[in-house]
Amino acid sequence: MLKDSMLVQLGKGMFTTLRALFFEKKVTIQYPEQTRPVARRYRGRHVLNRYENGLEKCIGCSLCAAACPADAIFVESAENTDERRFSPGERYASTYEINMLRCIYCGFCEDACPTEAITLGEIYELSFTDRREAIFTKERLLLPVPTGGEPTPQVTEPGKFTRSVPAMQNPQD
């Protein structure tokens, strides 16, 4: 009789709450002041990577656009010269756009990329007040120039970059 009384039940419930309050690890974080680290293979917004010398990894091959199931990527390419070099090979992306409203974060672009130029990063804060803002241009996607590197386009010495596509190693995880 006493066992089923409302007070006992209430006490039991409050005990669980109090136990969580004082003895268990807190899960709530103060976002956006605080952010949670993402998983190692998290697929957030894309970034366009650079080599250490600042040259862009992207060679403008459009394979990401071909692989994209949502038709979110648009690439136009042009030719590098030693006076105006963006990437180590013959070709670079003169236009690179991703429509983030279309992107489904499948990562196929990453798989298709022959130079590991495009990777899905850790950025997940994507909110827009204008549809146009959702189209990320090459300038917004490119990572900043690493220390010691130079911004693109670079002036390079003739005969240094003679390959059509820079030699690549097997992908490292």
Added chain:
Amino acid sequence: MAKLINLKINGTPVTVPEGTLVADAAKKAGIDIPVFCYHPKMEPVGMCRQCLVEIGRPMIDRATGQPILDDSGQPKLQFMPKLETACTNPVSEGMVVLTSTEKATTGQKEIIELLLTSHPLDCPICDKGGECPLQNLAMTYGADQSRFTFEEKHHAEKHVALGDLIFLDRERCIQCARCIRFQDSIAGEPVLAFYQRGRNTDIVTCSDPGFDSVFSGNTTDICPVGALTTADFRFGARPWELKQAASVCAQCPVGCNVTFNVRREAKSGGGYAIKRVMPRQNEQVNEIWMCDKGRFAGYPYTESTSRLTLAPAELDSALSRAAAKLAEAKSDAVILAGGRLANEDLYNLKQLAAALGAPAYLYTQMGGGETTTAYGLTAGSNLGDLGKGDTVIVAASDLYNEAPIWHLRLKAAAQRGATLIVANARATKLDEFSSFVVRYAYGDETETVKGLLGKEKVGEAIKNANHLVIFYGADGLGLGGTSALAAACAELLNGKTGQPNNGLIGVWSTPNQQGALELGFRPAADLASKLKGKTVYILAADPAGDDPRLAEALKTAKTVIAQDILATETTRLAEIVLPAAAYTEREGTYTSAERRVQRFYPAVPVKPGTRVDFALVAEIAKKCGVELEGRSALLVMNKLAAGESAFSGLNYASLAEAVEQWPIIGRGDLYYGGTSYENKLGLGVILAQGAQPFNVERSTMKAIRPQENELLAVPVTKLYDLGTTLAPASRLAAQVERFAGVVLNPVTAAKLGLENGGKATVSVNNVEVATQILLDESVSTGVVLIPRSFAIPLSEPAAVKISVAEKA
């Protein structure tokens, strides 16, 4: 009809004519045998070894000549101990070909592995990537792993400019020699060759300037790898991103079938832009080829900054003003139409002219049109059928410069055994392939053609020809001269017309002059006098830019209404300018000089601020109170077919009919025939011959004989000139520069103190023009060749003075 041979390929019975190669027989049966060096348009060489198959032939008893039978009564087969190449083995009776046995597939796989040992991994950036036979065949027949070490790849020079238009990547080349063989045997300009041996074998050009051929673009189509690529498409787009629009080349009267590849671009504000021009197969017209002029100059002008446009309200008011002027002038108006207009435009124009009661002239410097409509080619004609027993005459035309694809087709006809007679006052490239070369002095064209029958062997060849095709041009001739020449040519054809592959072809300078002629448009003998004081409506022509006398005449005209796509001297002079849409932006039909009506389709949207020619004409007519069809090209064509006897029975559906052609070209078969496009949208229809018997005018023209201190200037056509549609093609600037100048015999030049490449002033028709001097020994002394569309106004032969330019 050749003897038919029965054989079995992979168990499928196949029947093909004797002499067919195993590779072709398999293709006809729908069985793919991978090939790289073999091309159905060229003789096999068996260089790449990719087409390895097992071939078994029935054993023959030497005593009886009968096949030896096995126990079950089947012929005993004898297989070679090793694999054989399908491209070099002709079929034989009872042959058994196995293409996908383990032995054959291993052989094919190993050849691909060998080809790939030194092939760079450029696919992501290679212009051929996506339409590359090596890529496709490596995926289908190749191994997934190579036994060769990546580090040992042979590195060679990349991005070598063979000429201004073609780039070579030596690393990608697999030494199939398709390009060399094309230049040697099809183009007849052997400017490519192998250099060095073994692994160091390179393609080199042995001409100066490099890759000196007007067919160079075709080598990129048949290159089975990305070794040869065109300059204009370099990194332009990936092939899978391109959309295709079927069209007809508008650079000359041949009417080559082409495909415009378009895509949307940020560079053009998100709109569609033409990225390249590719040939489209039509075995009756251009086979699978096209010339560099069409490929590199076919579209840049349509995107030129000098395109005319008007805001909608302004365009409407311009149309109203134009209509008011024409309605006021009525029969005092003059309509002048250029050969760039499509049949539909011309039909509407003809109706407008009839309603106004105004004369409508064709703007051209070449006459004889009334002769070609009555003596032209008829249905069933195909220059590709000409061969032994047939005769082709080329009179006063330099086909290599005026219509390169005809040059190529006639060269092939001559090699098949046709008698080719070239009559010209100077040496042309076709001479090399002709059976007879007839030389005359400029001014004697008509007499020479009339005298051909009198010449022993030439006369025999003409009289006894199974088929007789005559091409005549305006090399060194004006309007009157060409009319007389056409009449003389027609006389040779008497009694032969009406049958396929017999007829007269005018080598016009515009794509649809034949269409205008069929619709009854005729050139005016003395145009300048006909324009004075009139209300002139000029469409797709630039008389003011061509001839200062016509410019003067236009200045005295009451009103000039000019309708064109680009700003010209005439549009600058005109009171009312109507901006027209380019042919790449619209639908329509052209009639080639072979009288084949062919459809072209829109590739890109109509440029804002312009309208299609027939719609502009219809709008003016409406404002004048005449109802004409202006809504769509199809509706105009329906009226055209109903109203014009020459076009009767034609409609857009019949023009769009296509049948399967040989060789098989197409996306899945690009390893076989190259990247030329399959024709799915129409082979065209040849018009019925003009029914009315035509009385050949026996006019003769008087040859001009210059005075002592003068030279005889004759107009000639150069492939690359400064014409309105060619000038915006920046890729061809170097070629244009090379031809820019008047041509003299070195002896004549020496007398005048002129040097090759020197500057001089030409004074012709009271105009002085500074130009360059080019020397050519094949030109007669006392003659100066003045190229058309190079700012020197010369519409017909005239006496000129040339002096050395004063040094500044």
